Amino acid sequence: MAASMLLFFLASASLLVNVPASLPPDYTTVSCDVVVIGGGLSGTYAAVNLLAHGQSAAVLEQQGRLGCHVEMYIDPATGAPSNIGVIDYYKNSINQAYFSLLGVPTAPVPQTATGEVYLDLATRETVSKFDAEAQIDSFLPTVLAYTTYVNATYPYLTLSYENLTYPIPDELLEPFTVFAARHNFTAMLQFYESLTQNIGNLWQLPMYHGIHSLNPKLVEFTFAGFINAASGNNQDIYTAVATYLGAQNVFLNSTVLGVPSGGYFGLEEGDSDTSGLCVLSTSPSSSGNQTTLVKACKLLVAILPSLASLT
Numbered sequence: 001m002a003a004s005m006l007l008f009f010l011a012s013a014s015l016l017v018n019v020p021a022s023l024p025p026d027y028t029t030v031s032c033d034v035v036v037i038g039g040g041l042s043g044t045y046a047a048v049n050l051l052a053h054g055q056s057a058a059v060l061e062q063q064g065r066l067g068c069h070v071e072m073y074i075d076p077a078t079g080a081p082s083n084i085g086v087i088d089y090y091k092n093s094i095n096q097a098y099f100s101l102l103g104v105p106t107a108p109v110p111q112t113a114t115g116e117v118y119l120d121l122a123t124r125e126t127v128s129k130f131d132a133e134a135q136i137d138s139f140l141p142t143v144l145a146y147t148t149y150v151n152a153t154y155p156y157l158t159l160s161y162e163n164l165t166y167p168i169p170d171e172l173l174e175p176f177t178v179f180a181a182r183h184n185f186t187a188m189l190q191f192y193e194s195l196t197q198n199i200g201n202l203w204q205l206p207m208y209h210g211i212h213s214l215n216p217k218l219v220e221f222t223f224a225g226f227i228n229a230a231s232g233n234n235q236d237i238y239t240a241v242a243t244y245l246g247a248q249n250v251f252l253n254s255t256v257l258g259v260p261s262g263g264y265f266g267l268e269e270g271d272s273d274t275s276g277l278c279v280l281s282t283s284p285s286s287s288g289n290q291t292t293l294v295k296a297c298k299l300l301v302a303i304l305p306s307l308a309s310l311t
């Protein structure tokens with residue numbers, strides 16, 4: 001499903017702590033236009049597009065690979081690969097342009113219900129399966145009524161909260177189910193539920209959250225179908241990302257040690273420019289920790305903003 005892009009451009013990252021008082025005796029300096037913390041979907045998408053637009057970027061990633069939730073499982077018995085994390089991508093112009101820029105061939109992914117089992121968790125009984133393709137007539141008119149209403153009433157909510165107006169209209173704050181019942185949109189709820197992931201109890205979340213997860217643009221994308229890497233292994237996308245960015249600009253197994261407030265300039269002898277910032281990071285290597293001072297004009301933080309990841 002669509003990536004929720006959480007990108008913060010910050011002049012300085014006061015939220016990243018553990019700033020060392022001084023540089024370690026042994027470190028390497030790297031200079032670039034933008035330093036990106038987090039090599040998941042958003043961070044790498046940004047870095048690739050920055051490079052495509054003539055800006056240099058370095059990516060600092062905590063894990064030993066790029067791509068985060070993309071995860072490949074190879075069946076030891078058959079050798080067959082399965083994407084057990086990110087399965088597919090909208091077949092929209094944004095994704096197609098991206099995969100084409102990376103040189104990753106794609107293939108359509110059929111969206112047919114196969115081995116799923118639907119359970120009533122209260123009774124532990126199986127319930128009849130929802131098959132969007134087979135049941136489309138029962139919810140499509142309602143989906144169209146919903147998208148028409150949302151598009152006309154809240155056009156500014158498409159794909160982003162950026163243009164949310166304040167005070168927030170009362171309707172956007174009511175639970176999604178209340179909104180759906182009032183507008184006679186109940187027939188599309190199971191279709192909606194089948195599309196949304198990882199956002200908690202949608203039915204009780206405020207309506208604006210509901211629109212964010214299924215706005216008219218996403219409905220349009222959903223009906224256009226899905227693609228993934230033609231090889232069947234979505235990690236190949238991130239192998240291509242690493243190649244595109246250049247190995248010297250990707251720092252894996254990286255621990256961000258700090259973003260000294262007030263910029264780095266002055267940290268190193270002879271620095272006179274005071275317009276930039278730096279990030280100090282370290283990665284283990286065979287000869288001990290390899291520490292890198294990344295000097296950049298801008299910092300892009302593309303990590304989950306949880307307390308654990310920010311400290």
Ligand SMILES: Cc1cc2nc3c(=O)[nH]c(=O)nc-3n(C[C@H](O)[C@H](O)[C@H](O)COP(=O)(O)OP(=O)(O)OC[C@H]3O[C@@H](n4cnc5c(N)ncnc54)[C@H](O)[C@@H]3O)c2cc1C
Pocket residue numbers: 001002003004005006037038039040041042043060061062063066067068069070084085086087088089090198254255256302303304309310
């Ligand atoms: C099981 C599962 C299946 C999914 N399936 C799909 C799908 O089929 N299609 C789809 O489009 N979307 C899917 N998604 C959603 C998609 O994975 C997310 O929308 C996407 O990963 C969000 O990208 P992001 O860059 O914001 O965050 P992430 O991809 O989570 O990237 C954040 C990165 O920051 C790194 N990081 C964290 N803290 C630090 C730190 N302190 N220093 C350095 N690096 C750090 C993390 O290791 C991670 O690599 C799925 C998600 C899950 C969990």
Ligand SMILES: *[C@@H]1O[C@H](CO)[C@@H](O)[C@H](O)[C@H]1NC(C)=O
Pocket residue numbers: 063064252253284
């Ligand atoms: C990252 O760390 C893991 C675990 O220590 C290691 O297996 C892997 O080789 C490392 N990757 C890189 C690129 O350093």
Ligand SMILES: *[C@@H]1O[C@H](CO)[C@@H](O)[C@H](O)[C@H]1NC(C)=O
Pocket residue numbers: 147148151152155216217220
């Ligand atoms: C949303 O409204 C705009 C005009 O305001 C129109 O161009 C667009 O096609 C509409 N989209 C949908 C999905 O209804």
Ligand SMILES: *[C@@H]1O[C@H](CO)[C@@H](O)[C@H](O)[C@H]1NC(C)=O
Pocket residue numbers: 156158159160162163
């Ligand atoms: C928000 O509004 C601005 C100004 O009209 C516009 O340029 C921008 O594209 C809008 N953002 C979204 C996500 O609609």
Ligand SMILES: *[C@@H]1O[C@H](CO)[C@@H](O)[C@H](O)[C@H]1NC(C)=O
Pocket residue numbers: 142184187
């Ligand atoms: C509510 O929507 C259903 C379709 O799901 C439709 O059959 C019914 O006529 C609608 N009721 C009203 C009052 O609009």
Ligand SMILES: *[C@@H]1O[C@H](CO)[C@@H](O)[C@H](O)[C@H]1NC(C)=O
Pocket residue numbers: 255282284288289
């Ligand atoms: C290497 O860096 C990590 C992360 O900052 C740190 O926990 C570890 O102690 C360092 N190891 C050495 C040998 O300095």
